[in-house]
Amino acid sequence: MENNQITETPTTDLKSLPKEQLTEYLEDLGLQSYRSDQVFQWLYQKGASTFEEMTNLSKDLRATLSELAEIKRIEVFNQQESKDGTIKFLFKLDDPNDYKVEAVLIPDYYSDGSINRITVCVSSQVGCMFGCSFCATGKMGYFRNLTHGEIVDQVQIINEVAEEKFGKKINNIVYMGMGEPLHNYKAVVESAKILSDPLGLEMSPRRITVSTVGLSKQIKQLADEDLGVNLAISLHAADDEKRDKIMPINESLNLEKLKEAVTYFFQRTQQPVTYEYLLFDQFNDFVEDAHKLAQITRWVPSKVNIIMYNNVAGVELKRVRENRLDQFMQALISKDVTATVRRSRGDDIDAGCGQLAIKEGQERGK
Numbered sequence: 253m254e255n256n257q258i259t260e261t262p263t264t265d266l267k268s269l270p271k272e273q274l275t276e277y278l279e280d281l282g283l284q285s286y287r288s289d290q291v292f293q294w295l296y297q298k299g300a301s302t303f304e305e306m307t308n309l310s311k312d313l314r315a316t317l318s319e320l321a322e323i324k325r326i327e328v329f330n331q332q333e334s335k336d337g338t339i340k341f342l343f344k345l346d347d348p349n350d351y352k353v354e355a356v357l358i359p360d361y362y363s364d365g366s367i368n369r370i371t372v373c374v375s376s377q378v379g380c381m382f383g384c385s386f387c388a389t390g391k392m393g394y395f396r397n398l399t400h401g402e403i404v405d406q407v408q409i410i411n412e413v414a415e416e417k418f419g420k421k422i423n424n425i426v427y428m429g430m431g432e433p434l435h436n437y438k439a440v441v442e443s444a445k446i447l448s449d450p451l452g453l454e455m456s457p458r459r460i461t462v463s464t465v466g467l468s469k470q471i472k473q474l475a476d477e478d479l480g481v482n483l484a485i486s487l488h489a490a491d492d493e494k495r496d497k498i499m500p501i502n503e504s505l506n507l508e509k510l511k512e513a514v515t516y517f518f519q520r521t522q523q524p525v526t527y528e529y530l531l532f533d534q535f536n537d538f539v540e541d542a543h544k545l546a547q548i549t550r551w552v553p554s555k556v557n558i559i560m561y562n563n564v565a566g567v568e569l570k571r572v573r574e575n576r577l578d579q580f581m582q583a584l585i586s587k588d589v590t591a592t593v594r595r596s597r598g599d600d601i602d603a604g605c606g607q608l609a610i611k612e613g614q615e616r617g618k
């Protein structure tokens with residue numbers, strides 16, 4: 253490799269480059285393609301944070317890469333474990349603004365206490381601009397998109413914790429943490445590709461779920477990518493009138509547009525869709541709502557997750573009462589809807605859905 257082949261600035265973060273650009277960057281430095289596969293594997297499968305660790309590269313090559321490029325990696329800033337085993341991570345980004353995001357590890361146990369599945373909920377943005385009225389993250393405002401490297405880092409770091417603590421790797425990834433994943437489309441898609449890449453984290457795309465409030469253009473784009481990942485829609489209300497009240501995005505992208513996008517997604521991928529429905533007391537928990545929700549589930553093959561809301565300070569909407577939950581579920585069952593009640597995990601550490609927001613003097617993402 254000759255120094256006159258150097259074309260990039262000295263501080264290129266290799267994990268900010270999508271795989272193809274990483275290959276091009278390394279080719280420009282004179283590396284053969286198998287070398288770029290090795291670097292990719294070090295970055296994403298082995299979680300290297302220095303070039304020194306890349307022991308199958310020559311010393312000269314490692315020295316040159318150290319001069320020209322860097323490897324950014326997020327760090328665990330704080331970790332809290334709930335009584336139910338859920339662990340919430342606060343990550344500090346490698347960023348001059350000192351931004352932080354959260355991710356949650358959710359273990360699922362068999363009745364004998366042994367570990368069954370491990371799900372991780374990752375963040376895709378610092379804050380969020382969509383302002384859903386029930387959501388703690390939405391109240392922070394939007395600061396910036398995460399890079400795909402910062403998204404993969406969350407999984408990689410939590411994978412290490414899971415292996416150490418449970419002797420098992422993560423089984424499921426859900427993009428349901430801070431931010432609207434499809435509003436950070438490129439990084440989310442690239443991160444999902446890396447998670448399922450044989451040289452990356454080797455996860456089945458069927459174990460990856462991307463959630464959205466319903467950005468119809470990006471839902472169609474995602475379908476065209478043919479990644480094989482699952483799609484979840486944060487629905488939370490079954491008619492436009494109620495959805496407008498709690499999710500401002502619905503005013504421009506209403507249920508009709510959502511229907512069109514979801515139908516396109518199914519036609520292209522043949523994959524069923526999941527609807528996430530937070531049940532709020534005396535708001536969207538009437539039998540009439542259940543019947544409207546049942547109609548939505550007929551758009552394409554789908555299932556519904558009814559999520560128990562953890563009350564958020566300053567939010568008027570409250571968690572549904574148990575008797576109203578039962579009535580709502582009965583109404584869904586009577587319409588042959590496949591629905592599961594998801595009780596939020598980690599309630600005692602504010603790790604439930606819609607509760608990921610930085611606290612204790614770290615408002616505004618800092």
Ligand code: SF4
Nearest residue numbers: 380382383384387390
């Ligand atoms: Fe943003 Fe999702 Fe919260 Fe809505 S629910 S404000 S899209 S993070």
